[in-house]
Amino acid sequence: MSRSLLWVGGAFAVGCLPSARLVARRLAGIDIDAVGDGKPGAANVRQVLGRKAGYLVAGMDIAKGYVPATLAKLGGAGENTVGAVAVAPELAHVLVVGGRGAATALGSCFAIDTPAMLIAGTGIVAGTKIGYHPQAVILGALGLLPIRLLMRRRALAGFWGVMPGTIIVYARLRGSSDVGPTTDPAVLWNRFWIDRDH
Numbered sequence: 001m002s003r004s005l006l007w008v009g010g011a012f013a014v015g016c017l018p019s020a021r022l023v024a025r026r027l028a029g030i031d032i033d034a035v036g037d038g039k040p041g042a043a044n045v046r047q048v049l050g051r052k053a054g055y056l057v058a059g060m061d062i063a064k065g066y067v068p069a070t071l072a073k074l075g076g077a078g079e080n081t082v083g084a085v086a087v088a089p090e091l092a093h094v095l096v097v098g099g100r101g102a103a104t105a106l107g108s109c110f111a112i113d114t115p116a117m118l119i120a121g122t123g124i125v126a127g128t129k130i131g132y133h134p135q136a137v138i139l140g141a142l143g144l145l146p147i148r149l150l151m152r153r154r155a156l157a158g159f160w161g162v163m164p165g166t167i168i169v170y171a172r173l174r175g176s177s178d179v180g181p182t183t184d185p186a187v188l189w190n191r192f193w194i195d196r197d198h
Helices: 002-015 019-028 044-048 051-074 079-097 101-114 114-129 133-150 155-174 183-193
Strands: none
Touching: 002 079, 002 101, 019 044, 019 051, 019 133, 044 051, 051 079, 051 101, 079 155, 101 114, 101 133, 101 155, 101 183, 133 155, 133 183, 155 183
């Protein structure tokens, strides 16, 4: 039990790494929260600083989700621990860094179930290529559970597989810290479907 808590706590700490802020500050000396769409994530870095910087941040955030869970798995952790370790960095990215957690969730899902994520990830990549990144992410996140059920994964594995998508939905509906909560259905739909705060 104490070893599992150490794995989860370490993974949460890794998720607190503000990749976008560090890269933007290092490469351009700017505060990424004050430019573009104001979100501390790879998409905003790509928009403001270009593809290479955006890919660097995406890679760092994917690694935040993938590496801790994979290390836990290789270290002999059980399914519950691996699931919790996979979800912890994304939760930290959303609650501490203030991001949406999509790239970290991608890494988490690959660590939890690589074959299922390859299927869901294909849709995410295709949607992004044709200009529908926010929609592709949400459909990939929500589609992972049915994919895993079709692949006959156990119920508990399904629970851990659906948590990253649930966190993404929460982060989107919550909105950025400077806009706060809302009950307006149109605003909530924009947040959910196109990842825009208004």
